[in-house]
Amino acid sequence: xxxxxxxxxxxxxxxxxxxxxxxxxxxxxxxxxxxxxxxxxxxxxxxxxxxxxxxxxxxxxxxxxxxxxxxxxxxxxxxxxxxxxxxxxxxxxxxxxxxxxxxxxxxxxxxxxxxxxxxxxxxxxxxxxxxxxxxxxxxxxxxxxxxxxxxxxxxxxxxxxxxxxxxxxxxxxxxxxxxxxxxxxxxxxxxxxxxxxxxxxxxxxxxxxxxxxxxxxxxxxxxxxxxxxxxxxxxxxxxxxxxxxxxxxxxxxxxxxxxxxxxxxxxxxxxxxxxxxxxxxxxxxxxxxx
Amino acid sequence: xxxxxxxxxxxxxxxxxxxxxxxxxxxxxxxxxxxxxxxxxxxxxx
Numbered sequence: 001x002x003x004x005x006x007x008x009x010x011x012x013x014x015x016x017x018x019x020x021x022x023x024x025x026x027x028x029x030x031x032x033x034x035x036x037x038x039x040x041x042x043x044x045x046x047x048x049x050x051x052x053x054x055x056x057x058x059x060x061x062x063x064x065x066x067x068x069x070x071x072x073x074x075x076x077x078x079x080x081x082x083x084x085x086x087x088x089x090x091x092x093x094x095x096x097x098x099x100x101x102x103x104x105x106x107x108x109x110x111x112x113x114x115x116x117x118x119x120x121x122x123x124x125x126x127x128x129x130x131x132x133x134x135x136x137x138x139x140x141x142x143x144x145x146x147x148x149x150x151x152x153x154x155x156x157x158x159x160x161x162x163x164x165x166x167x168x169x170x171x172x173x174x175x176x177x178x179x180x181x182x183x184x185x186x187x188x189x190x191x192x193x194x195x196x197x198x199x200x201x202x203x204x205x206x207x208x209x210x211x212x213x214x215x216x217x218x219x220x221x222x223x224x225x226x227x228x229x230x231x232x233x234x235x236x237x238x239x240x241x242x243x244x245x246x247x248x249x250x251x252x253x254x255x256x257x258x259x260x261x262x263x264x265x266x267x268x269x270x271x272x273x274x275x276x277x278x279x280x281x282x283x284x285x286x287x288x289x290x
Numbered sequence: 291x292x293x294x295x296x297x298x299x300x301x302x303x304x305x306x307x308x309x310x311x312x313x314x315x316x317x318x319x320x321x322x323x324x325x326x327x328x329x330x331x332x333x334x335x336x
Contacts, residue, residue: 016316023323
């Protein structure tokens with residue numbers, strides 16, 4: 001073998017060894033870009049899917065946000081309107097507050113005056129309490145006196161009942177006696193009896209009616225005056241006849257009042273005249289005083 | 291260069307022949323490495 005052939009063999013061996021070394025290095029050190037590509041594709045697909053989902057979520061969120069934004073805008077407008085109303089209300093409340101403060105000041109003054117008055121009332125109440133205690137003591141004393149007086153009243157009441165029964169008994173006896181007295185034609189009225197004791201009043205009247213007895217003599221005479229003129233039973237009157245032309249009068253008798261009314265009286269003839277007969281129209285009078 | 295009679299004159303293998311075998315083995319090994327590399331890509335070149 002020639003010298004050049006030997007050199008070429010050696011070069012071929014060296015190059016073959018270099019080729020083997022590079023190929024082994026490539027196989028040993030290289031990275032599998034395909035697997036990485038596929039993994040990257042999967043990652044990209046997943047990421048795109050996530051991105052799509054995220055976009056959909058973003059769209060939904062945007063729609064929801066727009067919806068909420070519109071609602072919030074409406075709420076904002078509503079709240080603005082309410083704010084305007086509340087401002088007006090606040091103004092009114094401020095006015096009311098000022099008014100109430102004024103009233104509070106007034107009420108505070110009134111309360112102070114009332115407090116002073118209450119203090120005065122309390123002092124007065126203390127005084128009244130002391131007076132009340134005194135009065136209570138007085139009431140106790142008066143109650144004791146009242147009990148004593150009640151006892152006395154009870155005693156007096158018993159005595160009164162006893163006296164009343166005696167009075168009732170006396171009244172019944174008096175009525176019985178009055179009945180007996182009346183049956184005998186006597187006056188039972190004390191006032192009348194008292195008047196009967198007094199002299200007859202100076203009165204004049206006329207004979208209005210006559211009643212005669214069986215002997216045709218005048219027994220009873222009705223006259224035109226009565227109790228209104230002051231007559232009472234038992235009064236005695238004179239019957240006279242006046243002659244105007246001759247200016248003379250004639251005594252006809254005396255009567256005693258047996259019964260009478262307000263403007264009339266009946267008299268019994270107790271002393272007739274022997275010269276004249278009583279007739280209707282004759283005068284009766286107490287002024288003669290015979 | 292004159293033709294040789296290989297049947298009568300068959301030279302004895304020397305060190306260079308051995309080196310050629312080593313070179314062949316190295317080439318085959320490198321080709322296997324490259325084939326395995328292509329296999330990992332599925333024998334696709336694009």
